[in-house]
Amino acid sequence: MINSSNQDSYSTQPLSIDTISVGALSLQQLPTSGKLILRGKPNDNAFTNRVSQLLECELPIKVNTVVTSKIGTVMWRGPDEWMIELSLDQVDSLQTDLIAILENQHINIVVVTDAYSVLRLSGQGAPDVLSSGCSLNLNKSEFGTDQCAQTHYHKIGIALRFVDETPTFDIFVRRSETEYLWRHLELACQTNAPH
């Protein structure tokens, strides 16, 4: 009965709009995904091994990298912090499993599913659109496959994930700041899409 993934009541995504496309560029609010913050010590083998086993992938220890596994993607967020993105209905069980295998360790697992929304920006010129407010070096050689980074877009913090060579980027943004980012990017798309 009580289920955090009760889709019906997930009535309130931050934006009422889903997708716009301008020329080759598209901007999309992705449906709510499950998100967990995992904290733990990267040099603690017990911790990394157990997590790796459960996730069936290595925990990305390397700065600004993403690892994809069956369960979802794991993003580096800091030397002792990762974000696991997975489907909504698996959040509870993964959380439970993680807690179980990591019992008595100094770790933390926090559900942040609703705290962030994800915008997907795709198409030729997408880096230019992002660069309208983001100072990160988005040249292909600097930011590509399997990479992620936390940075800012004008006044707000965002996390970027490189998705594919189209290029496509996923942008994690605080729920309440989603509209601000969306409006900025929408205008930047219109400016940058070839007419």
Place this chain on the structure above:
Amino acid sequence: MYRFSAASLLRNAFSGHKNWPQQFQSVEPKQKYQAVIVGGGGHGLSAAYHLAKEFGITNIAVIEKGWIGGGNTGRNTAMVRSNYLQQHSVNLYDASIKMWETMSNELNYNVMFSQRGLLHLAHSVSDMQEIGRRAHAINMFGADAELLTPQQVKKWLPNINLNCRFPILGALLQRRGAVARHDAMAWGYARGATELGVDLIQNCEVTGFEINNGEIKCVHTTKGRIKTDTVGIAVSGHSSHLAEMAGFRLPIETVPLQALVTEPLKPVLNCAVISASIHAYVSQSDKGELVIGGGTDPYVAYANRGAFEEIETMMTAVKELFPNYSRLRIMRQWAGMVDLTPDRSPIISKTPIKNMYMDGGWGTGGFKTSPIGGLLMAEMMATDQVPVLAAPFALSRFESGKLIDEGAASSVAH
């Protein structure tokens, strides 16, 4: 003193302006002075002028490492006001406004003191509470303040965007708030001091002090050693450096503060306006440029320049307040190094060294107090007594913890 006037202009016109006397003179230092003032900014020059004028001590030198008025005095946005929060502050700043009101005539130098009114905008309920508190305080302490409704704000600022991102709910008006011609103040004091026999020594940097038994004996400079037994320090952003030379440490951090001007325009803004919560303030100079400032850069720096980031913040703020300024163009930007204290109030004080006094820590707002700051330091130098107005601003407050907190009111520079 050679008097400036319309008549003297005309007289000199007939001789092709070839006979004007020097306004001030840079000389080589003597070996000994009764008193030495370090720093040829507004405060140092005012101190020298008042020491000579009010206390009859004329065997003094102002030592300036560059050119007089070239520190923050030469790079500030020239707002003069006394609408501070704390009683001691209002008393101090208002005493300075009173000196400004007569300065042109006192110095026989037109410092273009223009009491055109100054508005502090309030963008939120808490801003309203803050200006309400300030208005009542200022009024009670004997200076002038009024609270305006948004409609009244619109009358003062026809181009204001009342309904900006953080809608304007009201404003604090100080009618005696003013702008002035900053360079003229420095030159006016320099001229007055020269006339009274003060030595102005430019391009001469103080590099050390000789201190004996905790008493100042001698000042070392790039132009040699100068004997003196009284020293006043008014070096704004360099205060910590001078203190270090004298062997003590100050509660000061020096950070860049930037400003800029647009190209000159016909009159478009007839008062000065400050928005502390969206970080910009604007006035229009008599020449026509809009003079714009904002918040400080956050980090310690001695570079007289700041980050572009702050400029961007200022420009977005100005455009938000005055959307019709958007097509105007910025002509020049610059920065100064301001000396911030923890409570954003100045230090007018004796120091751990006997007969060494300091007038500094004015942070983002000490242009307006050049007259009073200099006068108070002059009095300390002449009498070794701390004047009543200065007493609360002593260094010792950082030992007792009895700060004079103007922090809330000075989140934006002015």
Place this chain on the structure above:
Amino acid sequence: MFQIKCPYCGNREMTEYTYGGEANLSRPTRLESEDSLALTSYLFSRTNKRGIHLERWFHVFGCRKWFNVARNTITNEIVETYLPNEQPQVVEQTKE
């Protein structure tokens, strides 16, 4: 405009960080602070160094870690970044 090298994330624009004031201020313990000078100098007194300044920065838009920076306050050159529990390699020599 300088960049700062976060010890974790690498070189980023200074706009990603917030400044945290002078590093190495020693916080007096309760007992020490009964000597109020130790306390007030911890609270208020600053070296405000002209030259190599040891200071703290927070990577607020990145990994959210605090770290230390040795920066020349005259040129803004970042000489070194290091972790809170480390000592800087630069020993301050340059004054100007």
Place this chain on the structure above:
Amino acid sequence: MSQPYRLATGGDVDRNQTINFSFDGKTYTGFSGDTLASALLANGVSIVGRSFKYHRPRGIMAAGVEEPNALVETGDNAFQEPNLQATTVLLHEGLIARSQHRWPSLAFDVGEINDKLSWIFPAGFYYKTFMWPARAWRFYEYFIRKAAGLGTCPDKPDPDSYDQRFAHFDILVVGCGASGLEAAVQAARKGARICLVEQSNELGGQLLHHPEQIIDSLLPADWLKRTVDELTAFDNVTTLPHTTVVGNYGYNYFTAIQHLRTGVTPGSKTHNPRQRLWKIRTKQNIFATGAHERPLVFNNNDRPGVMLADSLATYINRYAVLPGRSILIFTNNDSAYRLAIYAVKAGAEVRITDSRDGSEGHWVKQAATMGIRIEFGKVVVSAIGKRKVEAAIIMSLSSNNAAVEGAAETVPCDLIAVSGGWSPVIHLHAQDRGALVYDKDVSAFVAADGFEDQPSICVGAARGCMDYKTSLEQAATAGANAAFKVGFGNDTPTNISVAETVVTGATSPLWMVPAPQGSRVGYHKHFHEYQNDSTVADIQLAMLEGFESVEHLKRYTTTGMATDQGKTSNVNALGIAAQHSGHDMKDMAPTTYRPPFTPVTLGTIAGRQHGPLFSPERKTPMCQWHKENGAVFEHVGDWLRPWWYENPGEDKHGAVARECMAVRTAVGMMDASTLGKIDICGPDSAEFLNRVYTNSWLKLGIGKCRYGLMLNEQGYVFDDGVTTRLGENHFHMTTTSGGAPRVMTWLEDWLQTEWADLDVYLTSVSEQWAVISLSGPKSRDLLRNLVDFDISKEAFSFMSMKMGAIAGVPARIFRISFTGESSFEINVASNHGLHVWKALLDVGQDFGLTPYGTEATHILRAEKGFIIVGQDTDGTNTPMDLGMDWIVAKNKNDFLGRSAFDLPVIAEQSRRQLVGLLPIDKTTLLPEGAHVTRMRDEPFPCSTLGHITSSYDSPILGRTIAMGLIENGRDLINQSIFARNLDGSSIEMMVCEPAFYDNEGGKSRD
């Protein structure tokens, strides 16, 4: 005839595309490819503007960004743009341009009286007068301000949009003259990522008007095409024409302004921005920014028709405009001889006056061969003709340049082309504090050598290299070297473009032409600086009066302070000052170079960041509902919060009273989602809380909540909130909405630095949870209908937390109260927020459930005497000041802020204390912020006892109440004191405990 001064052939203009434009209401035609300046010249318009101070008629002097005179206003209404240089405005159909700073018209300007009176008004005259009568300045100022200024500000919001882009490159090359292009090609060949920027709309720089300059055996146009084609083919090169690098902020950070379109597109779409701000981050930089020609300084040298020689060459060769028929060239170097050759070819009569003794240069010889009359050792002492040059007076120059002598010859002419030498464009180098030295050969300042380890280098004309051959070599080397430094190839250039060597004679500096003996005007009309009317006499006067430093000179005479920032005048001004004071030029230092290189539109920097994009308008998950249901919003930081909900026919007072009463008598509900929330986890969590809060946390039971105060290290309250123990090692902290980011950063700071030994993880969950505060005597009865667990008073006690389901979704419910009524703070995942809000409303109908806003909350909490940090505190209050001694643990050794309690100031007697205040007249609302005196009507100025922090009309009490921070306030309880209005009148009030309602607190426990 239309365009009488247009040449029949040549130039880069498209004669098939006629463009109509207007200037001062008169319509003209020009061609595509023209600037406003070239089109005006083609039409024979000689006066374009008026000078700042003397209102002298001024024409077009230059062909680029160095133009000081020809400032115009373009566009109408909201599209109006003041102070544009006619030389940089591209002509476009329908362009409307106006002269400015004149009244009633450009031709007849009343302000010209200033010119007549200029002999009375030298530099700085205003410091010496307007002081009588005392305090009359505001009167004079009114007229002075009107007379000053240049263009006018538009009076409507800017309808255009602007874009911004951040970009990272290996190498930035500024300037697309021969040097910049060569440098870029060399670096591109090695594979580096390059950004190539040119302020003009066309690439080529000087080459565009030096048609005879053969490079690699190609004509300039062909060499340009070959080079640009090669660059275009690289995908590692980004070329930005019509883009100006305006700022060098150090450490390889630059700003540039790109012009994306010209002209006005009324109703232009937001996706079609006018300009773009580039923020460019690089590793190596090459400044190939060329050089600006300087005028020569003689009497009336500002007359329309006096033009810079190379600019005139530009008009002839690039724009096919010959704006005169009879040209007198006045030079001190060889470059102007090129103009002579072009002008003769274009059909003009040319005569050359050269201040030097002679020159064996290539072009000099060529000019001589062409039969052009050349006179060495002579100077123009004066221009004749007020509205347009009619003649020049020529005399001989004495051998030491100190005097003019011999007979004065009047030479009729309609143009005087001047060349006083070239000043390399060192701005970008100098903006970053790059060292400068005076170069005798160039007679100007250049970047000092010896910066091999620096990331930036000047090349070509920008480095003082005035011949193509060496410029190209220099540029090629710089390009290859830069690529090598960033890790591409070796530092040897390949296939360097080769230009012919051209022999030129040396430039002989001539900072000013001596005034003839006995001249009445002397140096009063020798303009070294045009826009601000700064003359040689002004510099002399300033120095006479003691303004010796060049920085003083600048500020006293305003030289170099105009919109062109002294591009043509600064070096001359220094030369004049040096000459006057007997200094050597190498001992002079230019005034500080500052961004921007050319003026930058304010809106371009702001970009899209205005209105709702100025800063994020943060909205809670239920925001849309609030909007649709009459909420009036309050801006709290970036958040939008319902202030109150207005029913039809209600005003603020009515609405707020209704909301308050609902909470006191039935049940109300508030969206509290904006509260800061932090998940705290780890074995040392309780110890951590013990250190950051003033009270004790070690023994808090699981599932229990506790209120805490956080102090800064000065012992003053800086945030508060309720924290709950979720598990042995797990807490949920709440903070104030506005303080959330600050608290998070502060806590991380302590954990990561001072207390790195503590094992605690913090995670911000502010936005994970939507929070609904349900409050009022009926709250439990209501809630019972929606939850799946026992919420009876016994099972769910005050200050505890339970997890369960509400309306089918998981929730954490806290029994805490900010209103003093029985309350439940319901936390659900944000995406469920609206769902639960609506579910409560559905059930709540029967209970009189009323949504309430922040205003009601503030009243309700004030009735209880609860503080709001930031309103009832101002950053200088200890817990004791607030009457909250109880929250300070006596047995704890240390917590943040504790040490400060030992400071004398904290122990002081006369501190301000938070007290309640009851106006004697129950209907009088005390003004918030009003200060307080002990005595009625104590005359101002007087001292304050403190001020009123909160003041409300309490519906439940039927009277007004207030709180204030009052000196020794607690000692004054039950005494009367006086709040003072702005007009000095007094309101009597009684001091009381800061609690007005249900002081036993029974209700909240219910």
